[in-house]
Amino acid sequence: MLAQLTRDERLNALIILFVVAACGVAMMIAGQGDPLGLHGGVVLAAAVLGIFGVVAGYYAPEPSEARFSQYYDDPSKIGIILAMGWAVFGMFIGDWVAWLLVYPDLTFDAGWSSFGRIRPVHTTAVIFGFGGNALIATSFHVLQRTSGARLPDQLLPWFVLFGYNLFCLLAVTGYMMGITQSKEYAEPEWYADLWLVVVWVAYFILYLRTLVRRREPHIYVANWYYMAFILVVAILHIVNGLTLPISLGSAKSYSAFSGVQDAMTQWWYGHNAVAFFLTAGFLGMMYYYLPKRAGRPIFSYRMSIISFWGIVFFYMWAGSHHLHYTALPHWVQTLGMTFSVMLLVPSWASAGNALLTLNGAWHKVRDDATLRFMMVAAVFYGLSTFEGSFMAIRSVNSLSHYTDWTVGHVHAGALGWVALITFGSIYAVVPWLWKRERMYSAGLVEVHFWLAVAGTVIYVFAMWNSGIIQGLMWRTYNESGTLAYSFIDSLVAMRPYYAARAIGGLLFLIGAVVGCYNIWMTVRGVPRAAAEVPAASADPDDPIRQPAE
Amino acid sequence: MGFDHDTTVWFSKTFGLFYLMALLLGVVVYAYWPSNKKRFDQAAQSILHEEERPWR
Numbered sequence: 001m002l003a004q005l006t007r008d009e010r011l012n013a014l015i016i017l018f019v020v021a022a023c024g025v026a027m028m029i030a031g032q033g034d035p036l037g038l039h040g041g042v043v044l045a046a047a048v049l050g051i052f053g054v055v056a057g058y059y060a061p062e063p064s065e066a067r068f069s070q071y072y073d074d075p076s077k078i079g080i081i082l083a084m085g086w087a088v089f090g091m092f093i094g095d096w097v098a099w100l101l102v103y104p105d106l107t108f109d110a111g112w113s114s115f116g117r118i119r120p121v122h123t124t125a126v127i128f129g130f131g132g133n134a135l136i137a138t139s140f141h142v143l144q145r146t147s148g149a150r151l152p153d154q155l156l157p158w159f160v161l162f163g164y165n166l167f168c169l170l171a172v173t174g175y176m177m178g179i180t181q182s183k184e185y186a187e188p189e190w191y192a193d194l195w196l197v198v199v200w201v202a203y204f205i206l207y208l209r210t211l212v213r214r215r216e217p218h219i220y221v222a223n224w225y226y227m228a229f230i231l232v233v234a235i236l237h238i239v240n241g242l243t244l245p246i247s248l249g250s251a252k253s254y255s256a257f258s259g260v261q262d263a264m265t266q267w268w269y270g271h272n273a274v275a276f277f278l279t280a281g282f283l284g285m286m287y288y289y290l291p292k293r294a295g296r297p298i299f300s301y302r303m304s305i306i307s308f309w310g311i312v313f314f315y316m317w318a319g320s321h322h323l324h325y326t327a328l329p330h331w332v333q334t335l336g337m338t339f340s341v342m343l344l345v346p347s348w349a350s351a352g353n354a355l356l357t358l359n360g361a362w363h364k365v366r367d368d369a370t371l372r373f374m375m376v377a378a379v380f381y382g383l384s385t386f387e388g389s390f391m392a393i394r395s396v397n398s399l400s401h402y403t404d405w406t407v408g409h410v411h412a413g414a415l416g417w418v419a420l421i422t423f424g425s426i427y428a429v430v431p432w433l434w435k436r437e438r439m440y441s442a443g444l445v446e447v448h449f450w451l452a453v454a455g456t457v458i459y460v461f462a463m464w465n466s467g468i469i470q471g472l473m474w475r476t477y478n479e480s481g482t483l484a485y486s487f488i489d490s491l492v493a494m495r496p497y498y499a500a501r502a503i504g505g506l507l508f509l510i511g512a513v514v515g516c517y518n519i520w521m522t523v524r525g526v527p528r529a530a531a532e533v534p535a536a537s538a539d540p541d542d543p544i545r546q547p548a549e
Numbered sequence: 550m551g552f553d554h555d556t557t558v559w560f561s562k563t564f565g566l567f568y569l570m571a572l573l574l575g576v577v578v579y580a581y582w583p584s585n586k587k588r589f590d591q592a593a594q595s596i597l598h599e600e601e602r603p604w605r
Contacts, residue, residue, distance in 0.1 A: 297593035
């Protein structure tokens with residue numbers, strides 16, 4: 001890793017690491033007797049580890065000029081491995097949380113393992129750890145290929161990747177110590193948030209610096225989605241993260257907003273995190289890896305542009321549907337609901353575009369589990385966006401809100417769409433990155449596919465049942481006009497579904513472990529590809545059909 | 550007409566309609582402008598035959 005950095009870059013890496021170490025020490029001193037001090041120790045340890053690494057390789061020979069004739073893929077490779085590591089960790093915690101709801105004793109009487117602490121560990125590990133690393137890794141790959149340009153330097157990508165993982169580590173360890181802002185998907189406290197701003201701005205600068213070096217004036221649509229993901233997440237994160245710590249020596253902070261404004265800001269953030277982290281970025285993945293793997297151009301490039309602007313502008317307004325029947329003004333709720341329903345148009349345009357791209361390549365979908373991962377992901381994208389629009393309608397929301405239906409909806413999107421498109425993309429990109437002729441075992445990809453699909457379906461159906469039963473029990477009245485069921489009655493009714501959900505989650509987790517093994521064996525064992533053959537048909541006798549108009 | 554609550558609410562409730570319609574028009578015109586077709590077709594094809602090496 002260090003051999004690819006120039007001497008100057010190694011020096012800069014050391015400077016950065018010393019600054020990070022100094023921050024860690026400052027946090028330790030200021031935060032004595034506070035969890036902040038412990039986190040200072042984590043930061044210091046991470047920096048010292050990095051310093052040892054850089055010093056050990058400091059006098060290694062410098063990279064040759066030959067590097068400029070190759071893409072810089074090592075950050076992508078490490079990013080993929082980190083993503084898979086976070087996937088297994090996050091899904092393991094997720095399944096633990098699921099079993100915890102069936103058997104409440106599974107906290108083993110510890111504070112750090114209580115439901116309220118390990119649930120955000122699960123969501124952060126899978127969304128930011130798994131999803132975020134996969135997005136960073138694939139964005140570097142897609143950006144370089146579609147621009148025809150190498151990343152501009154060798155240091156910044158590592159800063160982004162490792163800096164981001166330090167943020168994830170601070171987040172996850174913080175929850176277990178009880179550090180949280182208690183805002184969905186925005187739990188990490190102020191110092192971790194500040195660090196993420198630095199990392200994220202660096203990521204955006206890196207993206208732009210590579211993009212200005214591109215070969216063709218036109219920017220391929222996948223890059224638009226990745227850029228929207230980076231830019232908008234920065235905006236959301238900064239605005240929702242406007243907090244004041246109670247002192248510089250404390251991990252605790254309070255939001256700059258209060259009351260319903262705070263709630264609206266949080267759900268503007270929260271729903272757009274779904275839109276730009278979990279949708280735009282992964283659509284970027286889809287618009288590159290799906291056509292590439294299928295060997296066919298995207299069905300309608302024009303539709304991809306229109307749906308891009310539709311998604312970007314509609315999502316911004318939809319957050320208030322999380323606050324139906326609250327103190328939020330009624331018309332703001334209605335506005336959010338209306339935009340949520342309108343979102344169906346660009347969402348289905350994207351899902352339809354993906355599926356129509358496969359028209360004429362269905363035999364490949366049948367034979368190739370990697371492509372099938374992406375196809376099923378597009379189907380789930382279509383299903384969960386339909387469901388989301390539907391659930392945002394106020395009267396539907398009165399039944400679904402606060403129930404497991406919401407949990408089922410989120411997982412239809414997170415497992416069915418986000419994770420499946422990611423696994424499909426990873427199986428496509430691993431042989432390309434490591435220059436292997438294929439994955440170690442196509443059979444194991446198949447096994448993973450079926451485990452993932454079965455797990456998702458079991459999970460989602462369990463939560464639909466549980467959520468609707470729960471919602472109905474909460475609103476059933478008896479003749480005297482009082483509630484027919486106590487809360488504990490609804491818990492008893494949900495228990496079988498909780499067990500089913502945990503089993504579905506377990507299947508999904510096993511699939512991810514199988515995927516890790518397959519990737520590991522591909523990197524270790526599969527012979528190198530003779531020459532780097534692009535997956536697309538290079539055969540002039542096999543003309544690729546033009547996109548339909 | 551001062552910058553009071555009612556004005557602000559009126560503005561919040563209406564301006565989105567106009568700029569979103571303008572945006573929609575702009576995007577559709579851009580996407581379907583006949584002379585852009587070639588560029589989009591090329592872009593769609595571009596990822597299928599990429600160079601193995603960066604140009605810089």
